[in-house]
Amino acid sequence: MTPILLITLISGAACLFAWIASLISGDTSWVDRMWSIVPAVYVWVFAEFANFTNARLDVMAAVVTLWGVRLTFNFARKGGYSGVEDYRWPVLRSRMPPWQFQLLNFFFIVIYQNVILVLITLPAWTAYQHRGSTPYGALDVVLALVFLACTLGETIADEQQWKFQSHKLAEVKEGRSPSAQFLESGLFRFSRHPNYFFELAQWWIFFLMGAVAAGSLFQWTIVGAFLLSVLFVGSTRFTESITLSRYPDYEDYQSRTSAVVPWLPRGYTSEARAS
Numbered sequence: 018m019t020p021i022l023l024i025t026l027i028s029g030a031a032c033l034f035a036w037i038a039s040l041i042s043g044d045t046s047w048v049d050r051m052w053s054i055v056p057a058v059y060v061w062v063f064a065e066f067a068n069f070t071n072a073r074l075d076v077m078a079a080v081v082t083l084w085g086v087r088l089t090f091n092f093a094r095k096g097g098y099s100g101v102e103d104y105r106w107p108v109l110r111s112r113m114p115p116w117q118f119q120l121l122n123f124f125f126i127v128i129y130q131n132v133i134l135v136l137i138t139l140p141a142w143t144a145y146q147h148r149g150s151t152p153y154g155a156l157d158v159v160l161a162l163v164f165l166a167c168t169l170g171e172t173i174a175d176e177q178q179w180k181f182q183s184h185k186l187a188e189v190k191e192g193r194s195p196s197a198q199f200l201e202s203g204l205f206r207f208s209r210h211p212n213y214f215f216e217l218a219q220w221w222i223f224f225l226m227g228a229v230a231a232g233s234l235f236q237w238t239i240v241g242a243f244l245l246s247v248l249f250v251g252s253t254r255f256t257e258s259i260t261l262s263r264y265p266d267y268e269d270y271q272s273r274t275s276a277v278v279p280w281l282p283r284g285y286t287s288e289a290r291a292s
Contacts, residue, residue: 019066020062020063020066020142020145021142023062024059024062024135024138025135027055027058027059027062028055028059028131028132028134028135031048031051031055031131031134032127032128032131034047035047035048035051035126035127035131036122036123036127039122039126039127042100044100044102045102045103045106045110045122045126046097046101046102046103046106047127048126048127048130048131049092049097049103050092050097050098051131051134052088052092052130052134053084053085053086053088053089053092054085054089055131055134056081056084056085056134056137056138057078057081057082057084057085059134059135059138059141060074060077060078060081060082060138060141061078061082063077063078063141063142063144063145064077064078064141066145067145067148071144071145071148072153072157073144073148073153073157073226073229073230074141074144074145074148076153076157076161076226077140077141077144077223077226077227078141080161080164080165080168080223081138081223083165083168084164084168084219087168087171087172087175091175091179094179095179104259105252105255105256105259106126108259109121130248133241133244133245133248135241136238136240136241136244136245137220137223137241137242137245138223138241139227139238139241140223140224140225140226140227140228140236140238140241141223141227142227142238143227143228143230143231143236143238144226144227144230146230146231147230147231147232148230150230150231150232151229151230151231151232156229157226157229160222160225160226160229161226163222164219164222164223164226167215167216167218167219167222168215168219170204170211170214170215171211171212171215171216171219173203173204174203174204174205174211174212174215175212177200177202177203177204177205178200178205178212181197181200182200185197185198198263198264198266198267199260199264199267199270201270201274204279205274206274206282207274207275207279207280207281207282208274208275208276208277208278208279208280209257209270209271209274209275209276209277210253210276210277211279213249213253213277214277214278214279216249217242217245217246217249217277220241220242220245221242223242224236224238224239224241224242249277253276253277257271
């Protein structure tokens with residue numbers, strides 16, 4: 018048994034479970050429920066095959082576990098584990114014949130996304146293959162700290178969004194119209210999706226951790242971070258199309274705020290002078 022074979026078997030089981038569960042329940046969010054869990058399992062597989070004696074692999078597994086704990090908590094408090102389906106899937110389901118949506122469910126939601134969850138963790142395979150080549154050093158420490166800083170940034174962004182949405186829901190329950198329909202303050206003043214930025218940054222940093230082990234940036238395992246970025250581009254466009262259909266004012270927010278990478282909003286200099 019090799020670590021890659023074991024991870025392939027685990028991923029195959031995850032795919033089978035997610036697909037069958039989606040058919041039985043009519044809920045296609047099962048991969049979402051595994052998203053924060055299986056990557057940590059995969060990285061720990063590599064660490065275990067190295068007998069937990071490789072500092073780089075142990076640190077890689079630890080930071081991904083912290084990433085997973087944070088994401089699991091945020092997903093759980095939004096009802097993700099209590100049968101609440103991602104709001105985007107019903108929108109897609111309503112736009113497609115049932116047979117087309119089932120093909121999308123099997124090949125994209127289940128298979129493709131689980132493949133990505135394997136690919137983003139494969140820099141740990143690079144580290145495993147080169148575990149005797151490059152000693153753990155200062156650059157590894159810096160990358161781990163930057164990864165954790167991004168985890169903190171994503172935590173702050175999610176907390177700001179959670180407080181905003183909770184306040185908005187409370188206002189609606191009290192029969193009042195919320196003063197704002199979407200978040201534009203805090204980190205969301207500089208990026209429409211700061212949580213996406215920090216999420217992607219973590220996996221690009223994870224790729225660099227493996228590259229340091231190999232002593233070269235030219236590693237094919239970059240494909241994981243790249244495909245995840247492509248997935249987020251498509252997800253961002255689809256999500257924003259739904260938001261724009263609900264809140265026409267969102268177009269103004271789009272016009273002055275960076276989509277993902279945090280940046281000064283357009284007109285920031287004028288605002289500063291006016292104040």
